[in-house]
Amino acid sequence: MKARILAALLLGASLSTTPAFPHGGMVETSIHDGATLSGAPTTFTLSFEHESAVTTLMLMDANKKMFAVDFKPSKAMGKEYKIPLPQLAKGSYTLSWKSLAKDGHAMPGAVRFTVTG
Secondary structure, three states: OHHHHHHHHHHHHHHHOOOOOOOOOEEEEOOOOOEEEOOOOOEEEEEEEEEEEEEEEEEEEOOOOEEOOOOOOOOOOEEEEEEEOOOOOOEEEEEEEEEEEOOOOEEEEEEEEEEOO
16 A cells, blocks of 8 residues: 555656746846835836747736836747836836747736835
């Protein structure tokens, strides 16, 4: 019985190991999730480890009001995107996006932040 359990665990471990693929893993965002900012940010920068495309980007406040962002999503690949933000008042915001890696892997991301001044 113990041998069968051990064999099942080893088989499960070997099946769960997969080779690393070059997904566009997030390296850094200029606004960190949960940040409290004394001034409103004017830009948002996304940096990826591998070339990726930002296909969707949305900015909304705590009341779910959407804000227009001067960014045209595309499938053009890059490692860094600097996105201008509209003028933001004091309050809480969520900036969310979807990116697409060269291998077709889609990845969502979001940062929530508060502007206090």
